[in-house]
Amino acid sequence: DAKTTQPPSMDCAEGRAANLPCNHSTISGNEYVYWYRQIHSQGPQYIIHGLKNNETNEMASLIITEDRKSSTLILPHATLRDTAVYYCIVRVGTNDYKLSFGAGTTVTVRA
Amino acid sequence: GAVVSQHPSWVICKSGTSVKIECRSLDFQATTMFWYRQFPKQSLMLMATSNEGSKATYEQGVEKDKFLINHASLTLSTLTVTSAHPEDSSFYICSAPGRVTDTQYFGPGTRLTVL
Numbered sequence A: 001d002a003k004t005t006q007p008p009s010m011d012c013a014e015g016r017a018a019n020l021p022c023n024h025s026t027i028s029g030n031e032y033v034y035w036y037r038q039i040h041s042q043g044p045q046y047i048i049h050g051l052k053n054n055e056t057n058e059m060a061s062l063i064i065t066e067d068r069k070s071s072t073l074i075l076p077h078a079t080l081r082d083t084a085v086y087y088c089i090v091r092v093g094t095n096d097y098k099l100s101f102g103a104g105t106t107v108t109v110r111a
Numbered sequence B: 001g002a003v004v005s006q007h008p009s010w011v012i013c014k015s016g017t018s019v020k021i022e023c024r025s026l027d028f029q030a031t032t033m034f035w036y037r038q039f040p041k042q043s044l045m046l047m048a049t050s051n052e053g054s055k056a057t058y059e060q061g062v063e064k065d066k067f068l069i070n071h072a073s074l075t076l077s078t079l080t081v082t083s084a085h086p087e088d089s090s091f092y093i094c095s096a097p098g099r100v101t102d103t104q105y106f107g108p109g110t111r112l113t114v115l
Helices: none
Strands: A009-013 A018-023 A031-038 A045-050 A061-064 A070-075 A084-092 A105-110 B004-007 B010-013 B019-025 B032-038 B045-051 B067-073 B076-081 B090-097 B104-106 B110-114
Touching: A009 A018, A018 A031, A018 A084, A018 A105, A031 A061, A045 A061, A045 A070, A045 B104, A070 A084, B004 B090, B010 B019, B019 B032, B019 B090, B019 B110, B032 B067, B032 B076, B045 B067, B045 B076, B076 B090
Parallel strands: A009 A105, B010 B110
Antiparallel strands: A018 A070, A031 A045, A031 A084, A061 A070, A084 A105, B004 B019, B019 B076, B032 B045, B032 B090, B067 B076, B090 B104, B090 B110
16 A cells, blocks of 8 residues: 655644645555544544545545645644544555554644 | 444453453444554554454464454454553554445544553
8 A cells, every 4th residue: 555644743723724734646546545533542533535536525625636646634614623633544445444554643723 | 324332441451361352333244343453652553354254364463362353243353362461551443344435433442451
Protein backbone atom coordinates (compact mmCIF):
# COMPACT_ATOMS: atom_id res chain seq x y z
CA ASP A 1 0.00 0.00 0.00
CA ALA A 2 1.16 3.53 -0.73
CA LYS A 3 2.70 5.58 2.06
CA THR A 4 0.98 8.75 3.27
CA THR A 5 2.36 11.91 4.83
CA GLN A 6 0.31 14.08 7.17
CA PRO A 7 1.22 17.04 9.38
CA PRO A 8 1.62 15.89 12.98
CA SER A 9 -0.78 18.40 14.43
CA MET A 10 -3.06 21.33 13.69
CA ASP A 11 -5.40 23.62 15.55
CA CYS A 12 -8.79 24.74 14.41
CA ALA A 13 -11.31 27.25 15.74
CA GLU A 14 -14.72 25.96 16.68
CA GLY A 15 -17.28 26.64 13.98
CA ARG A 16 -14.68 27.10 11.27
CA ALA A 17 -13.79 24.65 8.54
CA ALA A 18 -10.86 22.33 9.22
CA ASN A 19 -8.79 21.35 6.19
CA LEU A 20 -6.57 18.33 6.75
CA PRO A 21 -3.98 17.62 4.06
CA CYS A 22 -2.54 14.26 3.10
CA ASN A 23 0.20 13.51 0.60
CA HIS A 24 0.26 10.15 -1.17
CA SER A 25 2.55 10.74 -4.12
CA THR A 26 3.16 7.02 -4.75
CA ILE A 27 -0.51 6.09 -4.96
CA SER A 28 -1.35 3.64 -7.71
CA GLY A 29 -4.39 3.60 -9.94
CA ASN A 30 -6.38 1.04 -7.98
CA GLU A 31 -5.73 2.47 -4.52
CA TYR A 32 -8.39 4.32 -2.58
CA VAL A 33 -7.92 7.12 -0.06
CA TYR A 34 -9.57 6.45 3.30
CA TRP A 35 -9.94 8.71 6.31
CA TYR A 36 -10.52 7.51 9.85
CA ARG A 37 -10.36 9.35 13.13
CA GLN A 38 -9.70 8.26 16.69
CA ILE A 39 -11.02 10.20 19.61
CA HIS A 40 -8.94 9.74 22.73
CA SER A 41 -9.20 6.24 24.26
CA GLN A 42 -11.77 5.06 21.70
CA GLY A 43 -11.66 2.85 18.64
CA PRO A 44 -11.18 4.53 15.26
CA GLN A 45 -14.20 5.75 13.34
CA TYR A 46 -14.64 5.66 9.57
CA ILE A 47 -15.14 9.09 8.01
CA ILE A 48 -15.01 8.88 4.24
CA HIS A 49 -13.18 7.35 1.30
CA GLY A 50 -12.74 7.94 -2.42
CA LEU A 51 -10.89 6.85 -5.52
CA LYS A 52 -10.58 9.91 -7.75
CA ASN A 53 -13.79 11.90 -7.52
CA ASN A 54 -14.51 14.28 -4.68
CA GLU A 55 -16.79 12.79 -2.08
CA THR A 56 -19.11 14.25 0.55
CA ASN A 57 -21.13 12.71 3.34
CA GLU A 58 -22.74 13.89 6.53
CA MET A 59 -19.41 14.05 8.33
CA ALA A 60 -16.96 15.53 5.86
CA SER A 61 -15.84 16.19 2.31
CA LEU A 62 -12.89 14.60 0.58
CA ILE A 63 -11.09 16.50 -2.15
CA ILE A 64 -8.64 14.49 -4.25
CA THR A 65 -6.31 16.28 -6.65
CA GLU A 66 -6.51 15.42 -10.31
CA ASP A 67 -3.15 13.62 -10.24
CA ARG A 68 -4.32 11.84 -7.05
CA LYS A 69 -1.03 12.56 -5.32
CA SER A 70 -2.67 14.43 -2.49
CA SER A 71 -6.03 14.91 -0.84
CA THR A 72 -7.73 17.11 1.71
CA LEU A 73 -10.31 16.15 4.28
CA ILE A 74 -12.64 19.00 5.09
CA LEU A 75 -14.67 19.20 8.28
CA PRO A 76 -17.07 22.00 7.33
CA HIS A 77 -17.95 23.28 10.79
CA ALA A 78 -15.58 21.92 13.39
CA THR A 79 -16.88 21.32 16.90
CA LEU A 80 -15.06 20.50 20.10
CA ARG A 81 -16.10 16.87 19.61
CA ASP A 82 -14.06 16.74 16.41
CA THR A 83 -10.85 16.88 18.46
CA ALA A 84 -9.14 13.62 17.52
CA VAL A 85 -6.29 11.99 15.63
CA TYR A 86 -7.13 11.81 11.93
CA TYR A 87 -5.61 9.08 9.82
CA CYS A 88 -5.26 9.16 6.04
CA ILE A 89 -4.82 5.65 4.65
CA VAL A 90 -4.25 4.53 1.10
CA ARG A 91 -4.92 0.99 0.05
CA VAL A 92 -6.34 -1.21 -2.62
CA GLY A 93 -10.10 -1.56 -2.40
CA THR A 94 -10.31 -5.32 -2.46
CA ASN A 95 -11.65 -7.89 -0.02
CA ASP A 96 -8.37 -7.63 1.89
CA TYR A 97 -9.58 -5.21 4.49
CA LYS A 98 -6.28 -4.70 6.28
CA LEU A 99 -5.61 -1.14 7.34
CA SER A 100 -2.13 0.23 7.97
CA PHE A 101 -2.20 3.24 10.27
CA GLY A 102 0.44 5.94 10.16
CA ALA A 103 1.00 8.60 12.80
CA GLY A 104 -1.96 10.70 11.69
CA THR A 105 -2.73 14.34 12.42
CA THR A 106 -3.75 15.39 15.90
CA VAL A 107 -6.49 17.97 15.43
CA THR A 108 -7.39 20.18 18.34
CA VAL A 109 -10.55 22.24 18.01
CA ARG A 110 -10.48 25.28 20.29
CA ALA A 111 -13.45 27.28 21.52
CA GLY B 1 -24.80 1.66 11.42
CA ALA B 2 -22.80 -1.45 12.13
CA VAL B 3 -21.68 -1.83 15.73
CA VAL B 4 -18.75 -3.75 17.14
CA SER B 5 -18.48 -4.29 20.86
CA GLN B 6 -15.60 -5.41 23.05
CA HIS B 7 -15.56 -6.91 26.50
CA PRO B 8 -14.17 -6.05 28.91
CA SER B 9 -13.51 -2.36 28.35
CA TRP B 10 -10.63 -2.53 30.78
CA VAL B 11 -8.86 -5.22 32.77
CA ILE B 12 -6.09 -5.32 35.33
CA CYS B 13 -4.31 -8.60 35.91
CA LYS B 14 -1.25 -9.99 37.60
CA SER B 15 1.84 -10.94 35.66
CA GLY B 16 1.71 -14.56 34.50
CA THR B 17 -2.05 -14.80 34.19
CA SER B 18 -4.06 -15.06 30.98
CA VAL B 19 -6.65 -12.58 29.84
CA LYS B 20 -9.42 -13.10 27.29
CA ILE B 21 -10.86 -10.20 25.29
CA GLU B 22 -14.06 -10.62 23.29
CA CYS B 23 -15.00 -8.84 20.09
CA ARG B 24 -18.57 -9.06 18.82
CA SER B 25 -20.29 -7.78 15.72
CA LEU B 26 -23.72 -6.85 17.05
CA ASP B 27 -25.92 -6.47 13.98
CA PHE B 28 -23.96 -8.10 11.21
CA GLN B 29 -21.90 -11.18 10.52
CA ALA B 30 -18.15 -11.02 10.11
CA THR B 31 -16.15 -13.89 8.67
CA THR B 32 -13.05 -11.79 9.19
CA MET B 33 -12.09 -9.61 12.13
CA PHE B 34 -8.87 -7.80 12.90
CA TRP B 35 -6.98 -7.26 16.13
CA TYR B 36 -4.84 -4.18 16.72
CA ARG B 37 -2.65 -3.07 19.57
CA GLN B 38 -1.92 0.54 20.48
CA PHE B 39 0.70 1.70 22.94
CA PRO B 40 0.43 5.17 24.53
CA LYS B 41 1.00 8.02 22.09
CA GLN B 42 1.51 5.59 19.23
CA SER B 43 -0.57 4.53 16.28
CA LEU B 44 -2.51 1.30 15.87
CA MET B 45 -0.50 -1.77 14.91
CA LEU B 46 -2.24 -4.69 13.25
CA MET B 47 -1.57 -7.88 15.18
CA ALA B 48 -3.58 -10.52 13.38
CA THR B 49 -6.48 -11.37 11.13
CA SER B 50 -9.13 -13.57 12.69
CA ASN B 51 -10.86 -15.93 10.26
CA GLU B 52 -14.12 -17.68 11.13
CA GLY B 53 -13.67 -21.43 11.09
CA SER B 54 -9.94 -21.38 10.39
CA LYS B 55 -6.64 -20.33 11.86
CA ALA B 56 -5.78 -16.71 12.42
CA THR B 57 -3.14 -15.01 10.34
CA TYR B 58 -0.53 -13.20 12.39
CA GLU B 59 1.55 -10.20 11.36
CA GLN B 60 5.29 -10.48 11.38
CA GLY B 61 6.74 -10.29 14.86
CA VAL B 62 3.51 -11.21 16.68
CA GLU B 63 3.81 -14.39 18.74
CA LYS B 64 0.91 -16.65 17.86
CA ASP B 65 1.39 -18.80 20.95
CA LYS B 66 1.15 -15.77 23.18
CA PHE B 67 -1.80 -14.09 21.50
CA LEU B 68 -4.34 -16.83 20.90
CA ILE B 69 -7.17 -15.95 18.57
CA ASN B 70 -10.39 -17.92 18.21
CA HIS B 71 -13.14 -17.00 15.77
CA ALA B 72 -15.73 -19.58 16.66
CA SER B 73 -18.80 -17.92 15.18
CA LEU B 74 -19.74 -15.30 12.61
CA THR B 75 -20.21 -12.69 15.33
CA LEU B 76 -17.49 -13.43 17.88
CA SER B 77 -13.72 -13.36 17.91
CA THR B 78 -11.64 -13.70 21.06
CA LEU B 79 -8.07 -12.68 21.79
CA THR B 80 -6.37 -14.39 24.72
CA VAL B 81 -3.17 -12.89 26.02
CA THR B 82 -1.41 -15.84 27.64
CA SER B 83 1.06 -15.47 30.49
CA ALA B 84 0.70 -11.72 30.39
CA HIS B 85 3.61 -9.51 31.39
CA PRO B 86 3.80 -5.77 32.03
CA GLU B 87 5.08 -5.15 28.49
CA ASP B 88 1.77 -6.54 27.19
CA SER B 89 -0.06 -3.64 28.80
CA SER B 90 -1.71 -1.84 25.94
CA PHE B 91 -4.97 -0.79 24.29
CA TYR B 92 -6.36 -3.69 22.24
CA ILE B 93 -8.85 -2.88 19.49
CA CYS B 94 -10.77 -5.15 17.15
CA SER B 95 -12.49 -4.34 13.88
CA ALA B 96 -14.71 -5.98 11.31
CA PRO B 97 -15.41 -5.10 7.67
CA GLY B 98 -18.72 -3.45 6.88
CA ARG B 99 -21.41 -5.27 5.01
CA VAL B 100 -22.05 -2.82 2.22
CA THR B 101 -19.47 -0.09 2.09
CA ASP B 102 -15.79 -0.85 1.98
CA THR B 103 -15.13 0.27 5.52
CA GLN B 104 -14.00 -1.08 8.84
CA TYR B 105 -16.04 -0.85 12.01
CA PHE B 106 -13.98 -0.69 15.16
CA GLY B 107 -14.74 -1.75 18.66
CA PRO B 108 -14.32 0.69 21.55
CA GLY B 109 -11.09 -1.00 22.67
CA THR B 110 -9.93 -2.87 25.77
CA ARG B 111 -7.30 -1.39 28.02
CA LEU B 112 -5.11 -4.10 29.52
CA THR B 113 -2.86 -3.34 32.47
CA VAL B 114 -0.54 -6.08 33.68
CA LEU B 115 0.93 -5.55 37.12
